[in-house]
Amino acid sequence: MKRGSFIITTEMLLWIGRLIFLIVVAFSIFFIVGSHVHRDIDVKDLEADILVTRLFYSPNCLVYHDGVKEYPGVVDLDRFKDEIIDDCLHRDDFSAEIILSDLDGNEVAKIFKDEEEFRKNGHIDRQRYVLIYNNGDLTQGILKVTMVIE
Amino acid sequence: MNKKGVEEERLWFWTFYLVLVIIVAAIFFRYINEEAGGEIFIKKYLARDIALLADTLYASPGDISVLYPFKERFYNVKIGEIEDKYRVGVSTIPEVIEEGFPVDYFYAEDLLCDTKLEGNFGERYGVARLLFTKKDNEAFVEELEPDKESKVIGEKEESG
Numbered sequence: 217m218k219r220g221s222f223i224i225t226t227e228m229l230l231w232i233g234r235l236i237f238l239i240v241v242a243f244s245i246f247f248i249v250g251s252h253v254h255r256d257i258d259v260k261d262l263e264a265d266i267l268v269t270r271l272f273y274s275p276n277c278l279v280y281h282d283g284v285k286e287y288p289g290v291v292d293l294d295r296f297k298d299e300i301i302d303d304c305l306h307r308d309d310f311s312a313e314i315i316l317s318d319l320d321g322n323e324v325a326k327i328f329k330d331e332e333e334f335r336k337n338g339h340i341d342r343q344r345y346v347l348i349y350n351n352g353d354l355t356q357g358i359l360k361v362t363m364v365i366e
Numbered sequence: 367m368n369k370k371g372v373e374e375e376r377l378w379f380w381t382f383y384l385v386l387v388i389i390v391a392a393i394f395f396r397y398i399n400e401e402a403g404g405e406i407f408i409k410k411y412l413a414r415d416i417a418l419l420a421d422t423l424y425a426s427p428g429d430i431s432v433l434y435p436f437k438e439r440f441y442n443v444k445i446g447e448i449e450d451k452y453r454v455g456v457s458t459i460p461e462v463i464e465e466g467f468p469v470d471y472f473y474a475e476d477l478l479c480d481t482k483l484e485g486n487f488g489e490r491y492g493v494a495r496l497l498f499t500k501k502d503n504e505a506f507v508e509e510l511e512p513d514k515e516s517k518v519i520g521e522k523e524e525s526g
Contacts, residue, residue, distance in 0.1 A: 262418065304424075305476075306474060306475040
C-alpha cells in the first residue's frame with residue numbers, strides 16, 4: 217500500500233467516527249432538551265364533557281323534539297340508534313358505548329359508536345340524569361356514556 | 367497521493383464537517399426557538415380551542431353565533447376534511463406553503479346538519495377573526511375583516 221492511500225484510509229475511519237459522534241451528540245441534545253421543553257395540551261376530559269352534552273342537547277343527536285322545539289335533557293328512544301350517533305358525532309378517533317337505564321339501573325337500551333375500536337382501548341366514563349321520552353311517556357333515567365378518544 | 371493532495375483532502379473533509387455542524391446547529395436552534403417561543407404550543411392551543419368550539423357549536427340546541435378573534439394575524443386555519451378526517455389545521459403563513467398543516471386536532475362533525483363547517487382562512491395575510499354560526503340546522507364559518515387594532519405579522523407571497 218502506498219503511504220498516501222494509507223493516510224486517506226485512516227483519515228476516513230476517523231471521519232466516520234466523528235460523524236457518528238456528531239449524530240449521537242445531536243440526537244442526545246434534541247432528546248434531552250425536547251423532553252424538557254415539550255408541552256402538550258390534554259383536553260380529552262373537556263372534550264368528553266362536550267361530546268356527552270351534545271348527545272342530549274343537539275337536535276341532531278338523541279334529543280326529543282316535537283316538531284316545534286327541542287327538549288334538551290330529554291332522550292328520545294326512537295332516536296336511540298347506532299346510525300344516529302355515527303352521523304351526529306362523526307369522528308374517526310372517537311368510539312363509545314352509550315347505555316340508557318332507569319333509576320334502578322335496569323338497562324333500557326344500549327348503542328355503540330364504532331364498537332370494534334371501543335373494545336380495544338381505555339375509557340373515559342360520564343353519567344348524566346336524563347328524562348326518557350317513549351311514545352308520549354316521560355320517565356326518569358340515566359345516560360351512561362363510556363367513550364374512547366384517541 | 368503526495369502530501370499536498372492529502373492536505374487538500376483533509377481540507378475538504380473539514381469543510382464538509384463544518385457545513386454539517388452548521389446545518390445541525392441551525393435545525394437545533396430553530397427547534398428550540400419554536401418550542402421556547404411557544405409557537406408550536408400556540409398552534410396546538412389554537413387547533414384544540416377551535417375544535418372544541420366546533421364541538422360546542424354543534425351541541426347547541428338552538429341558533430348560535432360565536433366570534434373568535436385572533437390576537438395576531440399570523441395563522442392560517444383550515445377547518446373541515448384534512449386527509450379524509452374532520453380536523454382543524456393550524457399553520458403559520460410561511461409554513462403552509464411548504465408543509466401544509468403540521469398541527470391539527472380532530473372534532474366531531476355533525477353529518478345531520480344541512481351544511482358543514484369548512485373553509486381555509488387567512489391563507490394570504492393570516493386570519494384575523496372567524497365567525498362561527500349555526501342557524502336553522504346549517505353550520506358555517508366565515509372570515510371577518512380585521513378590526514383596526516389587528517396587527518399583520520406574516521404575509522404569504524402571491525403565487526401564479
